[in-house]
Amino acid sequence: MMNAIAVLLLSVPAWSQRASSEPVSGGMPQEVLIKAEAGTGKLTDTKPHLKIEVDPFETIRPGLKPDESLLLAVSPLTVSWRRTHPEFLMNERVIQPWRTTFSQRPGISFKVRDQLETLLGGKPEPKEAKKWGWQLTIADEEGRVFHHYEGAGDPPEELIWSGQNDQGEWVRAGRSYSAVYAFTSPDGSPRTTVGKPLLFKGIVHQEDTGLHVSMDSAALFGASKNGADLQAPAGVEVLRSAADLVKRKFGGIPISVRVFANTKELGDQQAKAVQEFLLRELMTASRHITADAARAPFSDQRVEAVILNR
Template structure:
């Protein structure tokens, strides 16, 4: 037999045991958990209208057409931004703080393609850091899609010496604005129907512009009655172009014939365009 072995501690302390805290999983919603489950009968229920549409318009309910944000043409910012103070710094070739601009009179002229003044802003001092223009002039006229508008800045110092600077021309494929009869989506006919504006069907670029317009309507104006107005070189051509756009929108927006109408008018080349009007109810 082995000798008895005795182990003695030298610290004089007591033996301690660290126990982990007791952890009990408790579901605070246990008593009502069953009542939180969705009613499967409701989730599986079908509206009689849905059943009818599934039988009569399966191509609509199974359509793979979706809103595609990357096709967006229209700016989300409600206005065109001009920066007179920054332009003053460009002509002086130095950074200009607001306090340094008090001695400069300023004028911003927005001219159309014929050089006529479309809109104008001016001040006797302190050119503003930013002007946001909605595209409408003081006479209530809106800029036109496809037309170029040029901003021209003139700054005059206290000695009467003028500094002039022309900004980048402004041109839009499409413009959205509110008028009395509804929201107008004005589109450039050179994009829709070629540089001569005479094609009977939309070009490849024109289809992209129409798709962007359709997506805009899906996002903001779904269910609104639509009127398509075509302005072309002849009445017949205008009717043909309006019909082509109407057919496209019926397909893309899944419209019923009574939800969309067309109008057409012969106009000079400079005034030719296409308007999609979301009519006030």
């Protein structure tokens, strides 16, 4: 078989071939040349392999997609605090450590030496300080002596008082107390100064009947102490601080609420308001929190929540 086949469809003289290469009036050449080169394969009817793309995870892939509703749709730099924190952190029942109505300190602190230095306008010499005598008197709002300390020599830097006097009486929330400092110089001349008034919205102390959480009625129900509903925000904050104290250390222990008010009827209303608030905050059964009321003079009107831990 010939390696190349040339088929001449139209034979003309050489001189006429050059002329015929020129396009004729129809614009098409007058001859067509078909060539076959050596090395070409034979015609075949073999079909290529069928290639089908298969996803081995097709059945489970929808379940692998994340829940778009849980993704943050906007930049964290442009969202508010509330949108980026779980809802339970914003719940009012969560303990909030910045509430400091009921301090964790063991008592009331008095800076005796600082008071002497303030009187003298500076620190005395160590030898001279030992020659001073000092007294500390805690007086109530009627001017009566509630408790008394005294000593000789170098005044203490800090004196911690439990809040209880020698007669077993405790300071009361809402009542004003004054700290009177009296010093005697080495030559016998007296020096006296009065510290800042002591007024507490809430006081905690342990007694034989239980842990007493005493709260000022003026803070809870207004300055006149005659309100039947809790005052916001002061009264609500004091009660929430009391509830936080229970949550930290005394969860599940029964509580007795006793209100001292101007009348028994008013006291019952205030006791009910306190009871309902604590039930909601502590999420406990109503049988665990009881309420009672009694009459009392204005200076003694207060709310006592006794945690029955004994």
